[in-house]
Amino acid sequence: MIDDRTGTRRPVPLASIRSLAPYRQGKAKLDDVAQPLKLSSNESMIGPSEKAIAAYRDCGARLALYPDGSQAALRTAIGRVHGLDPDLILCGNGSDELIQLVIRSYAGQGDDVVISQNSFAMAFVHAIAQGANVITAPEAEMRPDADAILAAVSPRTKVVILASPNNPIGQYIPRDELLRLHRNLPSDVVLLIDGAYADYVDEPDFEAGDGLVHRQGNVVMTRTFSKLYGLAGLRIGWMYAPEEVIDSVQRIRTPFNANAAALAAAEAAVCDTGHAEMVRRENKAELARIAERVEKAGMRFIPSVANFYLLRFPNGLTPDAAARHLEARGIIPRPVNAGGPAEVLRITVGRPEQNDRVIAALTEFVGA
Numbered sequence: 001m002i003d004d005r006t007g008t009r010r011p012v013p014l015a016s017i018r019s020l021a022p023y024r025q026g027k028a029k030l031d032d033v034a035q036p037l038k039l040s041s042n043e044s045m046i047g048p049s050e051k052a053i054a055a056y057r058d059c060g061a062r063l064a065l066y067p068d069g070s071q072a073a074l075r076t077a078i079g080r081v082h083g084l085d086p087d088l089i090l091c092g093n094g095s096d097e098l099i100q101l102v103i104r105s106y107a108g109q110g111d112d113v114v115i116s117q118n119s120f121a122m123a124f125v126h127a128i129a130q131g132a133n134v135i136t137a138p139e140a141e142m143r144p145d146a147d148a149i150l151a152a153v154s155p156r157t158k159v160v161i162l163a164s165p166n167n168p169i170g171q172y173i174p175r176d177e178l179l180r181l182h183r184n185l186p187s188d189v190v191l192l193i194d195g196a197y198a199d200y201v202d203e204p205d206f207e208a209g210d211g212l213v214h215r216q217g218n219v220v221m222t223r224t225f226s227k228l229y230g231l232a233g234l235r236i237g238w239m240y241a242p243e244e245v246i247d248s249v250q251r252i253r254t255p256f257n258a259n260a261a262a263l264a265a266a267e268a269a270v271c272d273t274g275h276a277e278m279v280r281r282e283n284k285a286e287l288a289r290i291a292e293r294v295e296k297a298g299m300r301f302i303p304s305v306a307n308f309y310l311l312r313f314p315n316g317l318t319p320d321a322a323a324r325h326l327e328a329r330g331i332i333p334r335p336v337n338a339g340g341p342a343e344v345l346r347i348t349v350g351r352p353e354q355n356d357r358v359i360a361a362l363t364e365f366v367g368a
């Protein structure tokens with residue numbers, strides 16, 4: 001490309017990459033609040049297990065050493081706690097990296113990647129960067145829809161991606177529907193189930209996806225330590241996948257994609273099942289309490305099983321006005337009308353006293 005100002009030639013990124021808009025992180029700062037209550041990125045307000053923090057600190061003495069590239073200790077721990085085969089587990093720099101590596105392994109120029117409407121925004125970016133076409137499958141019932149996904153699949157489809165529970169809604173596809181989707185999907189299409197919020201769900205008709213993963217199959221489940229385990233800052237996630245998917249991702253991942261501190265802290269975190277259970281229980285109890293209080297105040301609470309919830313406001317009040325009202329009180333929510341379902345505000349579940357602050361501010365907002 002010729003530079004307009006200097007008239008010299010300069011390098012040009014791929015057209016697929018130029019077509020992408022930069023990722024916008026949830027707002028983290030407010031101009032005049034020193035320590036805002038950040039409820040915009042679904043981080044854990046409880047934080048990680050004390051044991052994970054201790055394991056992280058211990059790493060400080062070994063920073064000169066490369067991490068274990070085979071990730072053996074963490075894969076073994078995950079396998080033991082979740083009852084899975086450690087050989088089919090691979091860890092990454094957040095589940096985001098693993099989603100990217102699976103897409104890179106299977107979808108190229110001109111291929112189709114089908115993404116259920118309310119999935120992980122980065123899946124779109126990774127597919128487009130490969131030169132693939134993204135086909136969005138609508139979620140009419142606000143959760144991944146087996147028929148809509150199957151209707152979007154064509155002979156060009158290489159990968160299908162759905163988040164269950166989804167984001168920004170927080171609803172899951174029931175097991176029967178997931179099984180039906182899998183049964184009717186061509187067996188040479190990768191079905192990637194993003195279970196970032198699966199740790200929060202204990203409903204009997206929920207299937208996180210691991211039950212569909214087989215050594216020779218086409219299903220991949222990704223999970224993360226960023227949400228329930230409170231380790232978003234360390235960047236560590238994992239996937240459970242068929243042998244061939246593991247093998248192909250092994251070929252293109254960097255050898256030390258999961259760093260030593262992340263591996264150590266995540267191993268301690270997954271073994272501390274008591275902490276995980278406490279977080280799961282508090283989140284569920286708080287969701288129910290918040291739902292009751294905001295509905296009573298006249299707002300519409302959209303049911304969620306994850307660590308966030310969506311609100312609709314009465315009397316033409318907009319999510320942006322609600323966000324401004326909360327921000328003036330030091331609370332940062334995430335308006336999701338850009339790209340997500342229209343006219344809703346997403347808020348991360350906090351500790352009980354934090355949620356009380358949010359409810360009080362919102363009640364004031366709709367009552368004013």
Ligand SMILES: *Cc1c(COP(=O)(O)O)cnc(C)c1O
Nearest residue numbers: 094095096120167196224226237
């Ligand atoms: C937070 C989130 C992820 C996880 O990202 P990490 O890279 O593991 O931190 C994946 N999918 C969805 C839908 C998410 O909301």
